Amino acid sequence: MSSTVTSLSKSQIAYEWIRERIARHEFGPGYRLVLGSIASSLDMSVVPVREAVRRLEAEGLVEFERNVGARVTLVDEQEYVHTMQTLGVVEGVATSLSAPHLASIDLDRAAEMNERLRRLLDDFDPHLFTVVNQQFHTLLFEPCPNPHILDLVHRGWARMAGVRDSTFSFIPGRARESVEEHDHIIELIRSNASPLEIEMAARDHRWATMNAYLAQRHPGDGHTA
Numbered sequence: 001m002s003s004t005v006t007s008l009s010k011s012q013i014a015y016e017w018i019r020e021r022i023a024r025h026e027f028g029p030g031y032r033l034v035l036g037s038i039a040s041s042l043d044m045s046v047v048p049v050r051e052a053v054r055r056l057e058a059e060g061l062v063e064f065e066r067n068v069g070a071r072v073t074l075v076d077e078q079e080y081v082h083t084m085q086t087l088g089v090v091e092g093v094a095t096s097l098s099a100p101h102l103a104s105i106d107l108d109r110a111a112e113m114n115e116r117l118r119r120l121l122d123d124f125d126p127h128l129f130t131v132v133n134q135q136f137h138t139l140l141f142e143p144c145p146n147p148h149i150l151d152l153v154h155r156g157w158a159r160m161a162g163v164r165d166s167t168f169s170f171i172p173g174r175a176r177e178s179v180e181e182h183d184h185i186i187e188l189i190r191s192n193a194s195p196l197e198i199e200m201a202a203r204d205h206r207w208a209t210m211n212a213y214l215a216q217r218h219p220g221d222g223h224t225a
Helices: 002-023 035-042 046-058 077-101 104-120 126-141 147-163 174-190 195-217
Strands: 062-065 069-072
Touching: 002 035, 002 046, 035 046, 046 062, 077 126, 077 147, 077 195, 104 126, 104 174, 126 147, 126 174, 174 195
Parallel strands: none
Antiparallel strands: 062 069
């Protein structure tokens, strides 16, 4: 009996410890919960930690992915979709309007950032990839001369940060495709492609990530933007 009580109390400790960190966004959406590491931090076996994680899963705060394990759940799928759809539209326009103001040195810098993203694919860290990915896109849309559109883009990125830490935590395979699409966007700008072509490439790039996430979450449902 005492062993059972001890197990239950440790499970409760682990539950409260993990839940608190999720609430503080220390463990943000998409964060991988490594049971062994958590157990070591709490000086207990993996068993009560696993029980705590299953309880959090029942509450919708954690989800399990085949061959990956437990991750903090994306906060609100509908909010994510709405934000990505909107961001795709306004960032596409902003990138298109920025294109004439991007010098060769800016595009060279963007290409260097994309090469860094490509190198990150070998030892994939979704959080770091997302940080560098945002820096890449910021370089391309920040010269947008329309302050109202630029403000909408900034709002979209800020809203996205509140919805998830990294979509790439859920769909790591999408990262490689994303890097290839970055090359295409840079080449369109370098070659003075039409504003509409640049806008659509940037928009479709954003929406492709959203659609890949939806396809992973709902296989066979035919989700597209």
